[in-house]
Amino acid sequence: MEHETHTAHVHHTAAPAATWAMAAQATLHCLTGCAIGEVLGMVVGTALGWGNLPTTLLAIVLAFFFGxxxxxxxxxxxxxxxxxxxxxxxxxDTLSIAVMELVDNGVIVLWPDAMDATLSDVLFWASLAxxxxxxxxVTVPVNKWMIGRGKGHAVVHRYHH
Structure with missing residues (x-):
């Protein structure tokens, strides 16, 4: 049985004051990973001529992976x-990425013709952006709520020096 050791400095304090700036920063971090995965998944699926469902599933899986x-x-x-x-x-990250993916993909599904756009269509890139x-x-308030309860990115910040 392997025991993990670490040298990280963990600061056990009360939940941080959840500011909008802190929530926006956490959401921007989440958006970066989600956007890399989402765009890559949509580009790959669309370029390979996959249908909407497999393309969307690939984009979601990659968004979680990169996030x-x-x-x-x-x-x-x-x-x-x-x-x-x-x-x-x-x-x-799980709740933040899940909310981001639900909203992101929901907007694309509801946007007329966005699901049928190709890589050369402005609609593909505009609807994605x-x-x-x-x-x-939509995700910033979720992250603010989580940080205020010592969850979400508040957990990650305990490991920053």
Missing amino acids: YSLTLRGVLRAGLGFRAALRVALAA ISLAVAFV
Whole structure:
């Protein structure tokens, strides 16, 4: 049985004051990973001529993958072992990414003709960009609520020096 050790400095304090700036920063971090995965998934699925469902599923899976990966990178740098870092990333990002993906993909599904747009269509890129912007706006209050309760990105901040 392997025991994980880490050298990270964990600061156990009360839940931080959840400011809008802190929530926006956490959401921007989430948006970065989600956008990388979402855009990559939509581009790959569309370029390969996949249908809407497999393309959307690929985009969602990649959004979670890249979202978690960005958090993992930072927490691993703080000295946490992989398993513990993975638990932190899952706790910090799951709700934020889920809300972002639900809103992002919901906007695209509801946008007339967006699901049928191709890579050369302005509609493809515009609907994707606007859907991510809407998802950001909707997710900021979610992250503010989570940070105020010591959850979400508040968990990640405990490992920053």
